[in-house]
Amino acid sequence: MKLQLDWVEVQYLEREAKETDAAKYETSWQQVRAADGVLVPGGFGNRGVEGKILAAQYAREHKVPYLGICLGMQVAVIEFARNVLGVKDADSTEFNPGTPNPAVVFMPEISTKHMGGTMRLGGRRTVLQSISCLTAKLYQKEQYIDERHRHRYEVNPEMVPQLEAAGLMFVGKDETGERMEVVELQENPSGHPFYAAAQFHPEFKSRPGRASPLFLGFILASGKRLNSYLTSRATPQPSPHSTPVKPSPATSLGLEGLNLSAIGGSGSSSSGAAAGSGASQALFKGSS
Numbered sequence: 001m002k003l004q005l006d007w008v009e010v011q012y013l014e015r016e017a018k019e020t021d022a023a024k025y026e027t028s029w030q031q032v033r034a035a036d037g038v039l040v041p042g043g044f045g046n047r048g049v050e051g052k053i054l055a056a057q058y059a060r061e062h063k064v065p066y067l068g069i070c071l072g073m074q075v076a077v078i079e080f081a082r083n084v085l086g087v088k089d090a091d092s093t094e095f096n097p098g099t100p101n102p103a104v105v106f107m108p109e110i111s112t113k114h115m116g117g118t119m120r121l122g123g124r125r126t127v128l129q130s131i132s133c134l135t136a137k138l139y140q141k142e143q144y145i146d147e148r149h150r151h152r153y154e155v156n157p158e159m160v161p162q163l164e165a166a167g168l169m170f171v172g173k174d175e176t177g178e179r180m181e182v183v184e185l186q187e188n189p190s191g192h193p194f195y196a197a198a199q200f201h202p203e204f205k206s207r208p209g210r211a212s213p214l215f216l217g218f219i220l221a222s223g224k225r226l227n228s229y230l231t232s233r234a235t236p237q238p239s240p241h242s243t244p245v246k247p248s249p250a251t252s253l254g255l256e257g258l259n260l261s262a263i264g265g266s267g268s269s270s271s272g273a274a275a276g277s278g279a280s281q282a283l284f285k286g287s288s
């Protein structure tokens, strides 16, 4: 499997771009339609946000693997609230402070007036809500995972019961149960191969040769190898005295020759875009 990483200038996915920049609108949507997986990374501010929401909607509706990171989780929740719950004006108070239907809100204990030192930063615990969620299977953990954070806004806990009743499951929460950390589409009835998003930043602890479980799951799902990977790992070891199993290296996953290439979005390097230029998203194209 050979993977290609494509950066999309998400502002051109927005409806207005169809009028103002028809050629870029067309090529940007072609990139999305050609992708085997869609990743919306973290970001700040509202530039390109409506395009990100449309990309999340596309991935959900077309059953294309989706990984959302931080802002990428927030847009997935807004998209679901708008298009599945029918709350058409659902929004984040970051982009629309006066929204009547906030799906994402400023962290309640923090002042909106003072930006310095107000982020939720660093390592925090995520308590897993179900051992059968994809996140638990990929991390091979049943109770909790520890990941790093960098954000100010969070899913509105008041909207969570409605979202869950419609099939968007908050499979990871903080220790108080009030902060949403990981969201997944319910496997049944969605039939989606991989739709996961995290408020934390899995990339901060990802290393070459020891990929963060969410990235690994996303790339495997994009290459249609996730199920065989999970099944092979669930197979019991022949002897209780055998050597403990180490995390599988890429070679045993059929990912040898993994090749990622980045195409720059407007004014973005691959790391800059992932850290939050606010206007780019990555898509993976795989070919066997």
Ligand SMILES: NC(=O)CC[C@H](N)C(=O)O
Pocket: 041, 042, 043, 044, 045, 069, 070, 071, 072, 094, 150, 151, 152, 153, 154, 276
């Ligand atoms: N790192 C991020 O993606 C931050 C997301 C969002 N802008 C927030 O502050 O909560």
